[in-house]
Amino acid sequence: MSAAPKVKDSLKFDIEVIKGPHIGLKLSFEKGVVSIGRGPENDLVLASDPRVSRAHAEIRQRGADFVIVNLSQKNFVLVNGENVQSEVLTANMLVQIGDTEFRFIPPIVPSTPEPVAPQGMVQNVPANPAILNPQSGTPVLRPQAPPPGMPSPPPVRPHAGGQPQGARASASRQARPHSPPSSGIDPRVRFYGIVVIIGLVGWFLLSPSKNGAKKDPNEIRTSVISLQDVAEAEKRTQELLTIKKEKYDSVQYRRAQENFIKGFRDFQQGQYARARESFQVVLNLDPENELAKRYYSLSKIKFDELVKFNMIQGNRYREKKNWRMCQSNYSNVMTMLQNRKDDPTYKEAKQFYDECTLNLEGRF
Numbered sequence: 051m052s053a054a055p056k057v058k059d060s061l062k063f064d065i066e067v068i069k070g071p072h073i074g075l076k077l078s079f080e081k082g083v084v085s086i087g088r089g090p091e092n093d094l095v096l097a098s099d100p101r102v103s104r105a106h107a108e109i110r111q112r113g114a115d116f117v118i119v120n121l122s123q124k125n126f127v128l129v130n131g132e133n134v135q136s137e138v139l140t141a142n143m144l145v146q147i148g149d150t151e152f153r154f155i156p157p158i159v160p161s162t163p164e165p166v167a168p169q170g171m172v173q174n175v176p177a178n179p180a181i182l183n184p185q186s187g188t189p190v191l192r193p194q195a196p197p198p199g200m201p202s203p204p205p206v207r208p209h210a211g212g213q214p215q216g217a218r219a220s221a222s223r224q225a226r227p228h229s230p231p232s233s234g235i236d237p238r239v240r241f242y243g244i245v246v247i248i249g250l251v252g253w254f255l256l257s258p259s260k261n262g263a264k265k266d267p268n269e270i271r272t273s274v275i276s277l278q279d280v281a282e283a284e285k286r287t288q289e290l291l292t293i294k295k296e297k298y299d300s301v302q303y304r305r306a307q308e309n310f311i312k313g314f315r316d317f318q319q320g321q322y323a324r325a326r327e328s329f330q331v332v333l334n335l336d337p338e339n340e341l342a343k344r345y346y347s348l349s350k351i352k353f354d355e356l357v358k359f360n361m362i363q364g365n366r367y368r369e370k371k372n373w374r375m376c377q378s379n380y381s382n383v384m385t386m387l388q389n390r391k392d393d394p395t396y397k398e399a400k401q402f403y404d405e406c407t408l409n410l411e412g413r414f
Contacts, residue, residue: 060111061157070150071098084109086147087121101125101148109139109154116156118145123363123375131318133356146319306335310342317345322353323386357386357395368402373410377403 062080067073077094085092089104096102103122110117119136120127128146129137139145139154313328329346332339364379380403387396 061114063109063116063157064155065094065152066155067150067152068144069146069152070096070148072096072150075152079109082111096148096150099148099150102150106147115139116154118154124378126320128318128320131320133320133352302335306332306339306342309335310339313342313345313349317349317352320352320356322349322356323388325349326353353386357383360386361395361399364399364402364406368406371409373406377406377410380406 060080060082062078064076064078067075079093081093084094085105085108086094086096086102087104087106088097088099088102089095090097092105096106103125106120106122106125107127108119108121110119116139117136118127118129118134118139120134125148126133127137128134129139130144131146139156141154141156143154145152145154309328309331313325313332316322316325316328326346326349329342329349332342333346336342360379360382364376364383367373367376367379380399383399384396384403387393387399390396391400
């Protein structure tokens, strides 16, 4: 096993192999860096897969994300059928390394419950506490501040008999049932507003439109259809059904479908040159196939990107005088271009390939 350092707060994730020589293998990891390769020093050892490099890839934890990085310069890493150098992994993403395909199962992060305010922290404060009259000892209501926008009530003056003026009125008001607080909108304003809205809606629905006086010249024809038109429509429908059935039952259509499936499989596996050839056969048999046109263009774009990537890698290794790696990248370009000696890219790759070979053999 590799001695990769354990990242602080590393999360646990699973890997389940669903295709290849190690099918059925399921492992769990809880470390910052997980190495994958054919060598026994890796965390995920794929020793039975000959198309896997000795140190092929790594899965690295970056915070709460996991990123797969391709370490091999010769072989590729496919994530959901796309050739990548580094890609963020999400739930149930399919990763293919060599002939092995596995599913990435991320960790389950528990959600943090929201804090709940403790009960019983609010004390009940009386709304209008009473005070005692210092002369008579009778309770006197404490005046409250009026709400904003309301006039202040007159001050309470004591009566000659010791009772404050307005005490009986206050007692009678307290004896009445308490009415719920108003929402702040005058009921009359609310009523008139509803009446205005209903009037506007009725006027909009009942008023004639500006173009209502204009009649469609074809309106009378909607209920007048001759039997001859019906017969012609049925005849055209039968002809279209016959043409469609003949097309789907033909040998040409079946060959086009077979080549489309083959091309789509090669496209998913990164064999863009073979995929482009299959889609070209489909277009020769069925020129109106929109899916074949789309995947033919995508295959060409992916193929050109792969050729360009190998040329860039070869130039980098040639500048660093890593003759073995630059020879490998230029060889990949020559193989992908199928020895087309008239292609400028092939000529350039062949020239640099010979230079790297001579330096590797010590003759240059």
